[in-house]
Amino acid sequence: MSQFLIRRLLLLIPVLFGITFVTFALARILPGDACFAVLGEKATVEQCNQFKERFGLNDPVLVQFGRYLNDIAHGNFGESLKDSRPVTQIILERLPMTLEVTLGAMLFSTTFGILLGVISAIRRNTIVDVGTMAGANIGVSMPVFWLGLMLAYVFAISLKGTPFWIPPSGRLSSGITIPPLTETYHLENLSGLWGAIVTLASNTVTFNALITGNFEVLRDALWHLILPCVAVGTIPLSIIARMTRSSLLEVLGLDYIRTARAKGLIERAVIFKHAMRNAMLPIVTVVGLSVGGLMSGAVLTETVFALPGVGTQLVSAILSRDYAVVQAFTVVIALIFVFVNLMVDFSYGFLDPRIRMQ
Amino acid sequence: MSSQATSIQLEPLSTVSSRTPLQNALRRLFRHRSAQVGMAILGFLVLVAIFAPVLAPFDPRIPIRTVKRRSPPCIHVLGCPADQEEHYFGIDGNQRDMFSRIIYGSRLSLEIGIATVSFAIVTGVILGAVAGYSGGWTDNIIMRLMDVLLAFPSLLLSIAIVAVLGPGLINALLAISFVSIPVYARIVRASVLQVKEQDYVAASRALGSSPLGILVGHVLPNALTPLIVQATLGIASAILDAAALSFLGLGASPPTPEWGLMLGEERNSVFNAPHLVFIPGVAIMLTVLSFNLLGDGLRDALDPRQVNVNMKAK
Numbered sequence: 001m002s003q004f005l006i007r008r009l010l011l012l013i014p015v016l017f018g019i020t021f022v023t024f025a026l027a028r029i030l031p032g033d034a035c036f037a038v039l040g041e042k043a044t045v046e047q048c049n050q051f052k053e054r055f056g057l058n059d060p061v062l063v064q065f066g067r068y069l070n071d072i073a074h075g076n077f078g079e080s081l082k083d084s085r086p087v088t089q090i091i092l093e094r095l096p097m098t099l100e101v102t103l104g105a106m107l108f109s110t111t112f113g114i115l116l117g118v119i120s121a122i123r124r125n126t127i128v129d130v131g132t133m134a135g136a137n138i139g140v141s142m143p144v145f146w147l148g149l150m151l152a153y154v155f156a157i158s159l160k161g162t163p164f165w166i167p168p169s170g171r172l173s174s175g176i177t178i179p180p181l182t183e184t185y186h187l188e189n190l191s192g193l194w195g196a197i198v199t200l201a202s203n204t205v206t207f208n209a210l211i212t213g214n215f216e217v218l219r220d221a222l223w224h225l226i227l228p229c230v231a232v233g234t235i236p237l238s239i240i241a242r243m244t245r246s247s248l249l250e251v252l253g254l255d256y257i258r259t260a261r262a263k264g265l266i267e268r269a270v271i272f273k274h275a276m277r278n279a280m281l282p283i284v285t286v287v288g289l290s291v292g293g294l295m296s297g298a299v300l301t302e303t304v305f306a307l308p309g310v311g312t313q314l315v316s317a318i319l320s321r322d323y324a325v326v327q328a329f330t331v332v333i334a335l336i337f338v339f340v341n342l343m344v345d346f347s348y349g350f351l352d353p354r355i356r357m358q
Numbered sequence: 359m360s361s362q363a364t365s366i367q368l369e370p371l372s373t374v375s376s377r378t379p380l381q382n383a384l385r386r387l388f389r390h391r392s393a394q395v396g397m398a399i400l401g402f403l404v405l406v407a408i409f410a411p412v413l414a415p416f417d418p419r420i421p422i423r424t425v426k427r428r429s430p431p432c433i434h435v436l437g438c439p440a441d442q443e444e445h446y447f448g449i450d451g452n453q454r455d456m457f458s459r460i461i462y463g464s465r466l467s468l469e470i471g472i473a474t475v476s477f478a479i480v481t482g483v484i485l486g487a488v489a490g491y492s493g494g495w496t497d498n499i500i501m502r503l504m505d506v507l508l509a510f511p512s513l514l515l516s517i518a519i520v521a522v523l524g525p526g527l528i529n530a531l532l533a534i535s536f537v538s539i540p541v542y543a544r545i546v547r548a549s550v551l552q553v554k555e556q557d558y559v560a561a562s563r564a565l566g567s568s569p570l571g572i573l574v575g576h577v578l579p580n581a582l583t584p585l586i587v588q589a590t591l592g593i594a595s596a597i598l599d600a601a602a603l604s605f606l607g608l609g610a611s612p613p614t615p616e617w618g619l620m621l622g623e624e625r626n627s628v629f630n631a632p633h634l635v636f637i638p639g640v641a642i643m644l645t646v647l648s649f650n651l652l653g654d655g656l657r658d659a660l661d662p663r664q665v666n667v668n669m670k671a672k
């Protein structure tokens with residue numbers, strides 16, 4: 001098993017190198033002079049020289065790339081030109097919101113996707129199956145931001161005044177705030193990696209509220225997360241439901257399932273103890289692959305639900321040509337995506353002994 | 359096995375022998391239920407796109423000064439007063455007729471889907487063929503680069519590329535096709551590797567065929583099925599991604615009748631004029647749905663192994 005883990009980790013090196021190289025290259029191929037692109041057309045020659053000197057743009061490209069790698073390894077993503085503060089700080093503020101939506105959507109899509117897939121497989125060719133699969137087809141074809149807007153309309157306007165009303169925007173209701181963890185636990189003098197981790201955890205409102213036992217805030221935060229998570233989770237839900245159905249149907253046709261039924265096992269045990277274990281591998285793959293879509297979806301829906309996450313910041317950074325922010329967000333999200341896929345690979349090893357023996 | 363074999367309905371020999379593989383595939387496609395639905399919707403959309411100037415009652419870009427902004431749909435048959443002008447889908451925030459804009463939007467959407475995927479296929483085929491033929495370090499470099507592109511969530515990479523190139527429809531399309539190149543390159547490379555060592559390719563080479571001739575004559579026909587299926591599904595996701603970029607304000611610019619842009623422009627009026635958000639979304643969904651259904655149908659119809667599976671299932 002450890003050999004399997006080590007091999008997977010080694011395979012990661014070229015990918016990480018490639019990701020950082022692509023994001024580095026992206027910022028270098030800015031059309032025209034980088035200086036004019038960042039400082040604007042009216043920049044003077046002196047300003048340009050100063051700018052190039054300051055960011056080391058006169059050095060050889062390889063030196064620049066080395067410095068870039070070194071900076072990233074130390075958690076330094078440069079400075080936002082618009083906000084004049086370190087990009088790392090912006091990431092720590094913005095990333096938690098996106099991660100909350102992504103995780104919530106993943107939970108929603110996996111739970112209901114597998115459930116619907118199993119039901120469709122068991123009740124194959126019935127109206128339930130046909131309905132679910134037709135719904136799944138429509139689900140993968142919807143623009144996520146449109147679904148978000150429609151959900152906001154239905155739950156905030158059509159159901160206004162009923163108990164099903166759900167807030168259409170924002171992270172917390174107005175008037176509700178939560179103190180940062182550094183304040184609650186008196187950790188003000190933490191810095192470096194631990195400081196960053198505590199800030200990240202603190203800005204993850206649901207996590208912060210959960211560990212500090214602030215259940216009123218937790219309830220409010222979760223309530224605000226419902227619509228974005230449902231919107232973002234619908235496409236992966238459809239894909240997972242389809243995959244679960246076909247994977248389970250394939251397994252259900254195998255001989256050992258007939259044996260299990262023949263020896264008199266109840267159907268529930270046949271499905272969940274025998275069939276699902278073997279059907280899990282493709283499902284886990286699809287869940288892992290959908291993380292990219294989930295994060296993209298979170299970025300898109302944040303603008304719909306006015307959530308202070310990566311997406312809203314990314315769009316404003318692009319429109320104001322704040323390249324350091326764009327570059328940093330791209331790297332961070334790609335790294336998270338790669339990390340999740342690594343976890344999926346590891347899980348294969350646990351789910352299928354044949355893979356870790358290879 | 360034998361019990362399953364007996365349940366397969368064998369077609370009379372005479373009809374089997376009279377059809378080419380292509381005819382068989384088309385027959386299966388036209389009998390595939392989701393492909394039928396997909397083709398019906400797509401056919402409708404293509405007709406709408408072609409006859410847009412005839413169907414659209416107003417110019418999609420020019421405001422109508424006499425109407426109120428964001429007024430709801432007015433259809434006489436459904437009880438709208440006869441003295442009011444008919445606007446099937448209402449009026450948008452810039453006093454333009456939504457119905458005409460939606461109709462012209464179908465043109466743009468189909469063009470976007472087909473243009474991005476064509477560009478990605480051509481580049482992907484070239485890269486995949488070069489990688490597969492040359493092997494060695496050329497192959498390694500090209501394919502590792504493709505792996506890296508696949509390591510990014512695709513929409514986010516296109517957003518990053520648009521950030522560099524600058525917002526705009528053309529740049530958005532370039533970004534979307536760029537990130538979808540790896541899929542096609544992989545398909546073609548796999549096919550090249552599979553075919554390269556076959557005797558008939560060696561024979562063809564001995565007869566003096568050029569690498570390009572072998573590519574066109576032997577490799578591409580082998581890769582055609584997965585390419586067609588992937589391209590159809592690729593058009594669906596390209597349309598979705600282009601709509602997303604336009605929605606964020608990074609793609610098409612006003613007053614272009616692009617569905618994603620129309621949604622983005624009116625997203626804040628969802629609470630008082632929901633039709634302005636609802637209708638473009640349905641249009642996008644139907645278009646994407648038609649390509650997805652057609653892609654599923656093509657996969658089943660073109661893959662001979664799939665046919666056996668389906669027959670077994672029966």
